[in-house]
Amino acid sequence: MDVTLTVNGAQHDLRLDDPRVSLLDALRQHLDLNGTKKGCDHGQCGACTVIVNGRRINSCLSLAVMHDGDEITTIEGIGTPDDLAPMQRAFIRHDGFQCGYCTPGQIVSATAMLEELRQGWPSQLSDDLKNPELTDEEIRERMSGNICRCSCYPNIVDAIRETAEGAA
Amino acid sequence: MSDPITVSLFHRMNFRDEENLLDRTVQGVISTPMDRPEGPLKVSGTATYADEDHPPGTVYGWLVRATITKGWVVGLNSRALRRMPGVLAVIRDERMIRNPAQGGDAKSPYQGPAEVFYKGQPIALVVAETFEQARDAATAAQAEYLDRSHKAVIVPAEAEYETPRGEQSSQGDLDRAMQEAAFSVDVEYTTPSMSHASMEPHAAVAWWQDGRLTVRGSYQMLNTNAQELADALGVSPKKVRILSQYVGGGFGSKLGISHEAVGAAIAAQKLGRPVAVALHRRQVFETTHRRSESRQRVRLACDAEGRMTAVGHEVWVSNLPGESFSEPVTQSTPFTWAGENRLIGHHIGRLNLNGAGSMRAPGEAIGVPVTEAAMDELAEAAGIDPVEFRLRNIPEVDPSSGKPFSNNRLAECIRRGAEKFGWADRPKQPGSRREGEWLIGMGMSAIIRVNMMGPSTARVTLNPDGTALVETDMTDIGTGSYSILTQIAAEMLGLPPEKVTTMLGDSDLPPSIGSGGSRGAASSGTSVMLAAKALRKKIAERMDCDPDDLTLKDGTAIAGNRQRSLSDLLAGDTLEGTGTIKPGLAEMHHRQASWGAEFCEVAVSSVTGEVHVRRLSGVFAAGRILNAKTARSQCLGGMIFGIGQALHEKVETDARDGNFVNRDLAEYHVPANLDVPHIDIELLMDDRDAYANPMRAKGIGELATCGTAAAIVSAIANATGHRFRHFPVTLDKVLEKLG
Ligand code: FES
Ligand code: FES
Numbered sequence: 001m002d003v004t005l006t007v008n009g010a011q012h013d014l015r016l017d018d019p020r021v022s023l024l025d026a027l028r029q030h031l032d033l034n035g036t037k038k039g040c041d042h043g044q045c046g047a048c049t050v051i052v053n054g055r056r057i058n059s060c061l062s063l064a065v066m067h068d069g070d071e072i073t074t075i076e077g078i079g080t081p082d083d084l085a086p087m088q089r090a091f092i093r094h095d096g097f098q099c100g101y102c103t104p105g106q107i108v109s110a111t112a113m114l115e116e117l118r119q120g121w122p123s124q125l126s127d128d129l130k131n132p133e134l135t136d137e138e139i140r141e142r143m144s145g146n147i148c149r150c151s152c153y154p155n156i157v158d159a160i161r162e163t164a165e166g167a168a
Numbered sequence: 169m170s171d172p173i174t175v176s177l178f179h180r181m182n183f184r185d186e187e188n189l190l191d192r193t194v195q196g197v198i199s200t201p202m203d204r205p206e207g208p209l210k211v212s213g214t215a216t217y218a219d220e221d222h223p224p225g226t227v228y229g230w231l232v233r234a235t236i237t238k239g240w241v242v243g244l245n246s247r248a249l250r251r252m253p254g255v256l257a258v259i260r261d262e263r264m265i266r267n268p269a270q271g272g273d274a275k276s277p278y279q280g281p282a283e284v285f286y287k288g289q290p291i292a293l294v295v296a297e298t299f300e301q302a303r304d305a306a307t308a309a310q311a312e313y314l315d316r317s318h319k320a321v322i323v324p325a326e327a328e329y330e331t332p333r334g335e336q337s338s339q340g341d342l343d344r345a346m347q348e349a350a351f352s353v354d355v356e357y358t359t360p361s362m363s364h365a366s367m368e369p370h371a372a373v374a375w376w377q378d379g380r381l382t383v384r385g386s387y388q389m390l391n392t393n394a395q396e397l398a399d400a401l402g403v404s405p406k407k408v409r410i411l412s413q414y415v416g417g418g419f420g421s422k423l424g425i426s427h428e429a430v431g432a433a434i435a436a437q438k439l440g441r442p443v444a445v446a447l448h449r450r451q452v453f454e455t456t457h458r459r460s461e462s463r464q465r466v467r468l469a470c471d472a473e474g475r476m477t478a479v480g481h482e483v484w485v486s487n488l489p490g491e492s493f494s495e496p497v498t499q500s501t502p503f504t505w506a507g508e509n510r511l512i513g514h515h516i517g518r519l520n521l522n523g524a525g526s527m528r529a530p531g532e533a534i535g536v537p538v539t540e541a542a543m544d545e546l547a548e549a550a551g552i553d554p555v556e557f558r559l560r561n562i563p564e565v566d567p568s569s570g571k572p573f574s575n576n577r578l579a580e581c582i583r584r585g586a587e588k589f590g591w592a593d594r595p596k597q598p599g600s601r602r603e604g605e606w607l608i609g610m611g612m613s614a615i616i617r618v619n620m621m622g623p624s625t626a627r628v629t630l631n632p633d634g635t636a637l638v639e640t641d642m643t644d645i646g647t648g649s650y651s652i653l654t655q656i657a658a659e660m661l662g663l664p665p666e667k668v669t670t671m672l673g674d675s676d677l678p679p680s681i682g683s684g685g686s687r688g689a690a691s692s693g694t695s696v697m698l699a700a701k702a703l704r705k706k707i708a709e710r711m712d713c714d715p716d717d718l719t720l721k722d723g724t725a726i727a728g729n730r731q732r733s734l735s736d737l738l739a740g741d742t743l744e745g746t747g748t749i750k751p752g753l754a755e756m757h758h759r760q761a762s763w764g765a766e767f768c769e770v771a772v773s774s775v776t777g778e779v780h781v782r783r784l785s786g787v788f789a790a791g792r793i794l795n796a797k798t799a800r801s802q803c804l805g806g807m808i809f810g811i812g813q814a815l816h817e818k819v820e821t822d823a824r825d826g827n828f829v830n831r832d833l834a835e836y837h838v839p840a841n842l843d844v845p846h847i848d849i850e851l852l853m854d855d856r857d858a859y860a861n862p863m864r865a866k867g868i869g870e871l872a873t874c875g876t877a878a879a880i881v882s883a884i885a886n887a888t889g890h891r892f893r894h895f896p897v898t899l900d901k902v903l904e905k906l907g
Contacts, residue, residue, distance in 0.1 A: 020300040029299065034220040035213015037416070039367045040449040044833040047367060075213035084208060092207035095801045098646030100210030101367040101416025107211060136846075144840040147833060149367050149417050150646045151808030152801060153844040 003068045007031060008077030019065050024048045026064035027074060035075035035104045039147070046146035049105040049112075050074050056112035058145075075104035078111060086166055087111055090159035098150035106146045110160045113142045117164075134164050172629065172742035177702040179694070181621060182752035185858045189701070190659060190792065194721050198659040199853065201797035205670065206414075206650045215414040218386040219371035219446040226373065227256055228299040229435050229445035230306040231427060232292040233455070234284040236313050237826045238320040238520050241282050241291050243312035249294060252308065254301030259293040261434050263400055267523035268456055269424025270493045271684045274392040276400035277424065278490060284313070285488055286320075286520050287826045288454035293431040295443060320520035322826045324461060324486055327517030332494070337502070339568065340509030342467060345478035349469030351550040352478070357466065357538040357893045360818035362459040364527050365838050368416020370456055371446035374432035381436070384411040385429050388418045389682030390641040390675040396425045401433055413673035415683075418645040419809075420526035421456050423684050453831035457525030458819055460485040460495045462534050466542040467511075474552045476506050476561045481539060482513030487524040495524065499531035500616040500874075501539055502568035503759050504578075506561045510568060521826050526684065528809055529870035532617050537813065537895070540613040540878030545891065548598075554882065555586045558614055566759040574758040574859035577789035577852060578614060581765040585612070585787040588850065589767035599889030606771040606780075609887025613875035615764030615786065619690070619857070619866040621751045622681025626695035628657055630703050630743040634723045634735040636661055638670040638699075642680040642692040646805075647869050648798025652689055653696050655795060656863070660700030662720025662734075678746065686762070686867025689794055691749060694861045698747025706745075710737050749861065758859045762871045764788035766807065768879040772887045777902035779815055779884060784876075785848035791857035791866035803849050803872035810876020812839045815896050 003014045007027070014030055024041070027033045027050070036059060039047030043061040050059045051073040079085035087107055090096070097103040117134055125141045126132035139157050148156065190198055209215040234241065246258040266278040266285055281291045291311060296302035321327050346352050372385035381403070387393045390410050398405040410429075415422060428445040435443040447455070467480035483497040494516040501512060527533065547557035562579050565572050586592075594610040595601040601608040626640035638657045644650045650670050658665040671677065680692040701715075708715040713727035720726070723734050754760075769783040784807055793799045816837035820829040830836045849872075856864040877895060885891050890905040 018298060018300050020304075025299060028220070029222075033213075034216070037213075037217070037368070038219070038446075039369070040833050042449060042832055042834070044449075045367065079212055081208040081212050081214055084212065088208075088211040091211045092203050095204070095797050097207075097210055098648070098798075098801055098805060099367065099415060099417040100206075100215055100646065101217060103210050104213040137842075140842040140844070144842045147367065147838060147840060149365050149419070149838055150801075151805040151839060151844070153808065153839075153841045154804060154847050155801065156841065 001065050003065055005067055005070060005072055007033065007072045008074060016064060019063065021064045022060050023062045023064045023067055024059040027059065033074050033076055037101055037104055039102065046109055047102050047105040049109040049146065051108060051112050056109050075108055078107060087163045090163045094155045094159040096152050096156040096159040098152055102146060102148045106148065106156055109143060109146045114164050136161065172744040174744045175702040175706050176746040177698040178748045179698055179862065180750045180752040181754045181861055183754060185862045185864060187862065188864065190863055193659050194719055195659045195662050197655045197665050199793050199796060202651055202655060202665060202795055204648065204651045204798065205654050217368055217414050217416050218384055219373065219444060222373055222444055223375055223442040226442040226444050227295055227297055227439065228302045229293045229295045229431055229443050230302040231290040231431065231451060232294060232306045232309040234287060234289045234291050236284055236315045237287045237317040239284050239316040240314040241284060241311050242314055244292055245310045249305050249309055252305045254297035255294060255305045256297065256439055257295045257435060259295065259435055259438065263402065263430060263434055264290065265400060265427060265430050267488060268426035268525065269396040271389060271423030271526050272392050273424055274395040276396055279400065286522050288828065290427045290455055293435055295435045295439065317825060320826060321518065322520060322821060323823050324517055327486060327519055329484060329515040329517045331515050335514035336512060338511040342478050342480045342509045342511040345509035346467055346469050349477055350472040351546060352469035353542055353545045353549060354467045355542055355545060355893060357464045357541065359462045359534040359895045361461040362527060362817050363453055363819055363836055364419040364421035365833065365836060366417030366419055366421055369447045369449055369452045370422065370426050370428050372428040372432040373442060373444040374436040375442035376436055380407050380409065381433055382409045382411065383429055383433060386415050386422050387412045387425065388415065388422045388643050388645055388684055390643060391679035391682065393425050394675040397429055397433060400430050410675040411673060412643050415643055415645040418683060419528045420530065420684065423526055426456055449833065450831045453836065454522055454828045457523050459527035460487060460524035462495065462497055464497065464538045466539055468542055468546045470546060470550055474550045474557050474560050478509040479505055479507040480511040484515045484517060486517040486519045489518045491523055493525055496531035497535040499618055500536060500761065503566040504614065504616050506563040506567055521821060529617055529874050532874035536616055536874040537877035540875050541881050544611065544882040554612055555582055555591055558582055571757060571759045574760045574857050576763065577855055578763045581763050581787040581789055582614065584850065585765040585767050585785060588848065589785045591767060595886060598886050605773050605775045607774055607887040608771055609883045610769050611879045611882025611886055612765060612767045613878035615766055615871060615875040617686060617762050617867065617871040617874045619760040619762055619860055620685050620687045621755065621861060622687045622691045623750045624680040624691040624695040625678040625746060625748040626692060626699050627678050628696060628699040628703060628745045630661065630738065632735060632738045632740050632742060634667065636663055636668045638668060638696055639677045640672060640680045640692055640695060641675050641677040642672050642688060643683045644672055645683045647683055647688060647802060648795055649688060649692065651798050652693055652794040656693050656696045657700050660697055661703060663723055686870045690861050690863065690865050690867060693794060693865060694749040694863055695747045697863055698749060699745040702745035702747060703743050706743055707737065754859045760857065760860055762790040762866045762868060764871055766876055766879045768883045770880060770883040770887055772884055772902060774906055777899035777906065779897060779902065781811055781845055781880060783845055786872055787850045788868065788871060789852040789855040790868040790871060791855055791860050792864045793851050793853055794865055796851060799851055799868050800849050802869045804847055806870060806872030807847055807876050808839050808844055809873040811843060813895060814877035814880035818896055
């Protein structure tokens with residue numbers, strides 16, 4: 001099976017011998033992009049979050065062969081150690097991580113989440129379904145798909161709020 | 169390059185530290201909220217965890233697990249499995265282990281995959297060219313058993329309990345004190361079995377080269393882990409190297425080597441290829457350790473003025489047959505509150521469930537929430553405010569042993585916490601404050617965790633260019649080891665932290681106690697301090713001054729009115745200092761603990777039974793705080809662990825066969841972002857404990873979780889007027905009481 005994935009702007013022509021390879025494992029094992037983490041392989045933790053054609057998804061719940069021609073952004077595409085994105089710098093400043101294992105997923109998820117908000121997507125907590133506001137409660141709700149057992153949640157909320165305000 | 173000039177310093181902690189060196193150094197990096205030096209790697213996905221960066225030719229293993237609860241494996245369809253696509257081997261090897269090693273074991277856990285002790289126990293390993301092939305083949309495995317599951321003991325009530333002699337104690341006459349007391353409570357609480365659920369599943373990649381094994385895995389205590397793995401494999405510890413530079417959370421679940429390390433090492437040996445074994449999330453839940461459930465009877469009594477006269481704490485916990493670990497639930501009960509009549513009881517039952525082991529603050533994490541919730545009950549019975557009641561009962565010395573405290577800041581934490589939180593506004597009458605459907609209440613808890621130290625060694629190298637390298641096999645499991653060890657070396661040597669590199673997580677480096685029991689920072693930190701102190705002496709020699717008269721700052725050595733840059737002073741030499749700390753008499757003649765107080769406001773829905781933690785705040789004293797940012801984060805993590813413990817987390821076991829029912833993150837509920845309110849934390853930055861170690865710092869990683877759940881359930885009692893004595897307080901339990 002031949003699959004073409006555009007990952008962080010670079011095109012990869014993958015030959016997969018096995019249709020069971022998840023998008024997550026394709027990234028980690030076939031493309032050596034280990035930044036995307038596997039916390040549960042079951043769609044329950046968010047550690048594997050990537051952005052596919054502009055939407056955040058759990059890459060463990062999706063097979064690589066379903067993504068022929070898709071544009072994918074992983075943590076490696078958000079920023080590198082020498083050239084960090086504002087969201088990544090805010091996570092460092094606010095200590096939005098401890099062990100760091102959920103962190104790429106949190107940052108990718110937060111990046112896409114702010115975009116969803118900018119586009120006016122409501123959440124179940126939004127009072128105004130057309131123009132939801134960026135409150136702490138909205139951030140918590142929209143980030144609840146990303147589990148952090150080190151429990152850095154308050155710091156994650158601080159980092160996201162600061163990034164959003166800086167970009168506004 | 170010439171050989172380095174080596175110096176070393178050994179210290180046994182027998183006496184009070186008189187020097188207080190870290191209050192006299194002037195670099196000004198210690199205790200600051202410095203960002204984690206490894207931060208840029210972690211936020212960009214470039215820090216390497218266990219199951220990553222596989223060597224070329226790596227193949228994949230997947231565990232096959234027992235479908236019975238007790239008995240023997242007498243056959244496996246290995247031949248059929250071997251014919252499946254990509255399968256390279258089906259391994260059943262006597263060296264495979266039943267359960268992970270306990271922290272610090274330094275020897276193999278129980279071995280042999282033939283006898284089954286719990287459902288889901290690993291019994292074989294399938295290795296295949298790809299991950300998908302290995303998983304598929306393992307799913308097709310069919311074992312034949314001699315099934316003795318009907319003899320399995322699953323439910324604590326049916327277990328036989330042992331009463332280890334050394335773990336019981338009593339003084340005075342508890343029964344009589346209870347009878348004669350003006351007020352007393354005699355209550356039974358239960359806490360459920362829990363799971364660490366670190367985000368990175370256990371994983372190991374193993375390869376052999378020239379008869380030596382390297383394992384990149386996710387472990388907390390590399391020195392003893394290498395010994396455990398070597399013992400399991402039957403090789404010398406020198407033949408084993410373990411790498412754990414980044415560990416995706418541990419909380420005790422990675423204190424000892426586990427199935428994946430032994431399986432990957434054996435398979436790599438047999439196949440002559442690197443083998444990666446990563447546990448699936450369900451396997452993590454079912455085959456690595458859990459926290460034991462507990463039943464706890466607490467008896468407390470006081471006189472008419474609210475002065476305590478009796479403290480009784482008896483506990484029943486469990487583990488697999490033969491496992492020595494038994495959760496020390498009563499650990500802090502002997503010294504926290506006053507009272508002349510005391511009793512401690514400890515009982516351990518044997519169950520056919522996955523092994524019980526240490527989980528964040530083993531002992532106090534489940535003991536303190538129960539004794540503190542009972543304290544709230546006694547305060548209510550006596551009609552005294554819970555804050556005031558506690559302040560009346562802080563003992564002058566350890567009431568069980570008569571030993572003095574090394575320091576005790578409990579009263580201050582409670583007073584300060586109460587004031588910051590606005591405790592005066594607590595509803596005096598339970599069930600009296602309402603906002604629509606929501607019942608509002610406040611609760612508090614004292615927070616206590618014993619302080620410990622372990623033997624640790626570190627090497628600090630001062631290079632000719634004035635940069636420094638810190639090396640030890642210590643791990644950073646999110647705790648902040650990279651940060652604090654960098655800060656300690658920078659402070660001691662007078663270097664900006666950018667000039668210090670810290671290398672951890674390699675068992676070939678000088679041995680530390682590792683990460684566990686909140687000992688890591690104090691132990692490995694002191695070893696770095698001592699190594700740097702040895703270097704300071706050498707620098708003083710070159711400055712021709714007494715070490716006491718030496719000032720190091722920003723890469724410059726200063727003595728009196730003389731001043732020289734370090735690189736100038738080194739004149740091309742490399743100085744290598746080694747520091748070793750060992751525990752000694754200080755912890756025997758003084759009672760050492762870290763202290764805190766937490767306050768909580770909850771809203772309980774009278775319609776759904778849902779409990780919202782609205783506010784949570786804590787004040788903590790743990791000696792010198794080494795990094796204000798990472799220490800605060802550790803407290804946050806501990807408090808949020810406590811939210812899970814109070815409201816969500818419970819391992820559900822099928823009483824018929826021991827099946828782990830909620831074995832994944834959708835069913836085992838750890839707190840998610842929306843469960844957590846703003847949390848206010850204050851660290852007493854002026855605290856110093858001269859008996860703890862020469863840094864005067866104590867453990868903080870586990871402290872904050874030791875009591876959080878009591879603050880929450882006491883707040884629920886204040887909101888609803890009902891006591892909930894069985895954790896976690898889920899909606900069904902609340903609704904039942906609210907009617
Ligand atoms: S690994 Fe994909 S959601 Fe957990
Ligand atoms: S930082 Fe460890 S799980 Fe989030």
